[in-house]
Amino acid sequence: MLTFLVRRLIGALPVLLGVITITFFLVRLAPGSPFAGERAIPPEILRQLEAKYKLSGSLWEQYASYVSDVLHGDLRLSTRYRNRTVNEIIAQTLPVSLVLGGSAFCLALGFGISAGVWAAIRHNRTADRLVQILCLGGISIPSFVLAPLAVLLFSLEIRLLPPGGWGSFRELILPASSLALPYAAVVARLTRASMLEILPMDYIRTARAKGLAPLTILFLHGLKPASLPIVAYAGPLAANLLTGSLVVEEIFGIHGMGSFFVEGVLSRDVFLVAGVTLVYSALLIAFNLLADLLSAWLDKRLQLS
Amino acid sequence: MGSRCLRTLVCGLFFVILANCSKPPRSDRLVLINGPEPESLDPHVITGQPEGRICKAVFEGLTTEDKEGRIVPGIAQEWTTSPDGRIYRFTLRPSSWSDGSPLTAQDFAASWRRALDPQMAAKYADLFYFIENAEAYNRGRLRDFSQVGVHAIDSRTLEVRLIGPTPFFPSLCAQPIFCPVPLAAIQKQGENWIKPGNLIGNGPYLLESWMINDRIILRKNPRYWRADTVRIPWIEALAVTRASAAFNLFASGNADLVLDKGLIPTFFLSELRNQPYFHSAPFLATYFYRINVTAPPLNDPRVRQALSLAIDRARLIRTITRGGELPAHSLTPPGIPGYTPPDGLAFDPARAQALLAQAGFPGGRGFPPFTLLYNSSEQNEQVATEIQALWQRILGISVSLRNQEWKVYLNSVQSLSYEVARSSWVGDYEDPFTFLGCFLRNSGNNNTGWSSDRYEKLLAEATVTLAPEERFALLHKAEAILVKEELPILPIYFYSGIMLYDGSRLGGIAANLLDEHPFREFYFRHPPKPGRPVP
Numbered sequence: 094m095l096t097f098l099v100r101r102l103i104g105a106l107p108v109l110l111g112v113i114t115i116t117f118f119l120v121r122l123a124p125g126s127p128f129a130g131e132r133a134i135p136p137e138i139l140r141q142l143e144a145k146y147k148l149s150g151s152l153w154e155q156y157a158s159y160v161s162d163v164l165h166g167d168l169r170l171s172t173r174y175r176n177r178t179v180n181e182i183i184a185q186t187l188p189v190s191l192v193l194g195g196s197a198f199c200l201a202l203g204f205g206i207s208a209g210v211w212a213a214i215r216h217n218r219t220a221d222r223l224v225q226i227l228c229l230g231g232i233s234i235p236s237f238v239l240a241p242l243a244v245l246l247f248s249l250e251i252r253l254l255p256p257g258g259w260g261s262f263r264e265l266i267l268p269a270s271s272l273a274l275p276y277a278a279v280v281a282r283l284t285r286a287s288m289l290e291i292l293p294m295d296y297i298r299t300a301r302a303k304g305l306a307p308l309t310i311l312f313l314h315g316l317k318p319a320s321l322p323i324v325a326y327a328g329p330l331a332a333n334l335l336t337g338s339l340v341v342e343e344i345f346g347i348h349g350m351g352s353f354f355v356e357g358v359l360s361r362d363v364f365l366v367a368g369v370t371l372v373y374s375a376l377l378i379a380f381n382l383l384a385d386l387l388s389a390w391l392d393k394r395l396q397l398s
Numbered sequence: 399m400g401s402r403c404l405r406t407l408v409c410g411l412f413f414v415i416l417a418n419c420s421k422p423p424r425s426d427r428l429v430l431i432n433g434p435e436p437e438s439l440d441p442h443v444i445t446g447q448p449e450g451r452i453c454k455a456v457f458e459g460l461t462t463e464d465k466e467g468r469i470v471p472g473i474a475q476e477w478t479t480s481p482d483g484r485i486y487r488f489t490l491r492p493s494s495w496s497d498g499s500p501l502t503a504q505d506f507a508a509s510w511r512r513a514l515d516p517q518m519a520a521k522y523a524d525l526f527y528f529i530e531n532a533e534a535y536n537r538g539r540l541r542d543f544s545q546v547g548v549h550a551i552d553s554r555t556l557e558v559r560l561i562g563p564t565p566f567f568p569s570l571c572a573q574p575i576f577c578p579v580p581l582a583a584i585q586k587q588g589e590n591w592i593k594p595g596n597l598i599g600n601g602p603y604l605l606e607s608w609m610i611n612d613r614i615i616l617r618k619n620p621r622y623w624r625a626d627t628v629r630i631p632w633i634e635a636l637a638v639t640r641a642s643a644a645f646n647l648f649a650s651g652n653a654d655l656v657l658d659k660g661l662i663p664t665f666f667l668s669e670l671r672n673q674p675y676f677h678s679a680p681f682l683a684t685y686f687y688r689i690n691v692t693a694p695p696l697n698d699p700r701v702r703q704a705l706s707l708a709i710d711r712a713r714l715i716r717t718i719t720r721g722g723e724l725p726a727h728s729l730t731p732p733g734i735p736g737y738t739p740p741d742g743l744a745f746d747p748a749r750a751q752a753l754l755a756q757a758g759f760p761g762g763r764g765f766p767p768f769t770l771l772y773n774s775s776e777q778n779e780q781v782a783t784e785i786q787a788l789w790q791r792i793l794g795i796s797v798s799l800r801n802q803e804w805k806v807y808l809n810s811v812q813s814l815s816y817e818v819a820r821s822s823w824v825g826d827y828e829d830p831f832t833f834l835g836c837f838l839r840n841s842g843n844n845n846t847g848w849s850s851d852r853y854e855k856l857l858a859e860a861t862v863t864l865a866p867e868e869r870f871a872l873l874h875k876a877e878a879i880l881v882k883e884e885l886p887i888l889p890i891y892f893y894s895g896i897m898l899y900d901g902s903r904l905g906g907i908a909a910n911l912l913d914e915h916p917f918r919e920f921y922f923r924h925p926p927k928p929g930r931p932v933p
């Protein structure tokens with residue numbers, strides 16, 4: 094287990110270095126200067142700006158000095174938000190994305206698993222069909238359609254919830270639900286299919302014959318093995334919810350990390366883009382690792398190797 | 399059955415109570431939508447309007463704008479001008495920084511030195527170039543700041559020597575880059591001087607908090623020299639970039655004022671225009687096309703005149719922009735006191751065809767196809783498509799459209815890798831020079847390859863002319879060359895400034911050409927209302 098962990102973590106380092114390298118060169122080689130604007134700047138001033146933000150010298154020199162700074166934990170000053178370091182921007186906005194993504198993750202799993210289990214035990218009855226139809230709708234309607242509809246209904250028509258902003262529980266309800274719903278539908282379908290496979294098995298029948306409580310059978314003997322595909326899906330899902338919340342963040346005016354990625358690219362802010370990409374990659378690696386560990390714990394037959 | 403009903407009811411009630419735990423009523427707090435996240439709040443660094451608004455609330459220069467956009471005394475109580483119009487002497491009123499230390503003329507001189515310091519690399523430093531030796535110092539050719547025409551005579555007198563009479567100098571002094579900054583604090587705290595808790599200002603408001611990409615909260619500065627006239631104790635400026643999010647916040651009553659014209663949803667502008675909370679007014683900014691005049695056939699002024707004559711601007715603003723814009727036949731928008739821009743070339747298909755024939759392309763025959771470049775945006779595309787169709791129909795010229803992402807587009811325009819390109823210019827101060835100066839031969843903002851000796855001479859003459867009428871007459875002649883004879887640019891329309899606010903509730907805000915709305919003048923007429931009708 095420990096060897097597995099160490100090996101995976103060491104394996105992550107070249108991946109992260111590769112991510113930084115590709116991002117750095119892609120942004121630096123894209124046409125357009127980070128300092129260009131509608132108003133021209135004299136060449137003397139442009140040179141000063143490049144020196145201040147360590148963007149002078151050859152591309153290789155810039156890259157080498159950047160990687161060395163990153164290894165020292167310094168993600169540098171943003172060229173777009175000129176008095177802020179990228180470390181500071183990430184420190185302020187990552188928690189927002191984590192709270193939003195985390196809430197959506199819990200909602201997606203909570204709703205998805207309950208609906209899936211319910212559909213499976215009511216197999217081929219009205220409840221099952223209802224869940225199936227809702228799932229189909231949930232998968233087909235993307236967040237960017239759902240979110241404005243939710244705002245129209247809950248904020249502008251019945252004025253129950255705010256249409257945007259951040260800081261209170263009320264402001265979290267609409268964005269977290271619109272982000273979670275399509276994923277909840279996927280989780281529900283996965284759970285249902287997996288439960289339908291497990292429930293007719295012999296050992297479940299044996300458990301029933303032994304007179305175990307129906308809930309114990311359902312959750313301990315049924316859901317635990319049935320949750321393997323859900324756990325495998327949950328790793329990428331967590332990463333998706335954190336990185337894919339950009340659209341929902343924009344619709345509700347939430348200051349998460351996603352918008353800085355886009356703004357960084359548009360303004361050619363190489364350090365902002367590389368910093369945000371680095372954090373996203375690290376999260377993706379971490380969640381996949383976590384999902385692997387969880388799968389191994391759930392099914393002892395899986396070998397960590 | 400009964401217990402299930404009860405359970406549902408309790409759950410429902412809990413949800414409703416939870417949902418309505420709202421903040422206290424907003425009678426002492428104005429929430430405004432300010433546009434994108436400010437790049438900085440350092441007045442010497444910033445370039446955009448959203449950051450300018452906050453900076454002008456936290457800092458105040460020698461002069462400032464009132465709600466009508468007129469220049470009024472700020473930290474300078476009064477000023478005198480020498481008979482040749484080249485020396486300004488400002489007398490400062492007794493005032494202090496927000497930490498209580500006195501604000502002196504030496505603070506201004508040292509702050510201007512910082513703004514001009516080549517190490518500072520301020521993008522707006524060229525606004526100082528009207529001052530003697532400022533350009534040489536900024537470009538690193540002069541090391542000794544005492545030779546720059548800025549001197550603090552004593553703690554309350556600042557003398558500024560200019561290279562020529564500059565009647566709009568007092569309006570330059572209201573610009574953020576002319577504001578004083580707390581140099582001792584900057585030295586001590588480095589980049590962090592700008593953060594809440596550290597920031598020392600001299601304006602009507604103080605920086606209370608700044609959550610990146612979320613909101614900036616401003617608190618009234620009790621040490622501001624006319625703090626008794628500032629009526630709203632708290633201002634919250636939200637960073638919102640999506641027009642629909644901005645409108646939702648406004649329509650649901652969560653915001654009182656939408657300030658940025660980019661934040662108005664264009665798809666239902668026609669319905670929105672009839673709402674009592676919609677306010678639009680002329681703005682000192684022009685939408686135009688640049689022409690690269692270095693290659694044939696666009697190097698022929700007759701061809702460029704024909705292109706301009708074939709644009710039906712009135713139809714364009716009626717069907718596409720729809721926000722109260724005005725058709726542009728000159729580069730300078732109307733409304734600058736004392737100046738009437740020349741009447742450029744209005745829509746005249748017959749004359750356009752005749753001119754094109756004179757240039758050797760009757761009916762567009764033999765005219766090589768060219769590309770019209772614009773930066774990606776829905777409205778730019780609609781305008782370009784309309785003009786493409788007009789040129790095809792009236793002149794028989796075939797034009798292809800190309801859109802580029804903003805930074806790529808800037809790169810193409812600045813390196814003259816285009817034929818015709820969409821552009822715009824926002825005036826920095828109320829004088830035609832802020833527009834006409836762009837097309838001087840050595841201006842970095844020219845980007846057309848065009849220059850004219852007559853134009854240079856007229857502008858140079860205007861720079862040393864003291865009498866306002868005479869000066870405006872020279873500028874008028876110069877502009878006529880630009881928009882009636884040579885046409886390196888095709889003016890299309892003048893922008894309008896758009897705001898959303900309930901005028902029966904919010905006062906102290908007025909339409910003006912510079913789109914300047916100082917927060918210190920705002921006041922509430924009535925307590926807040928819950929929301930607004932959606933068209």
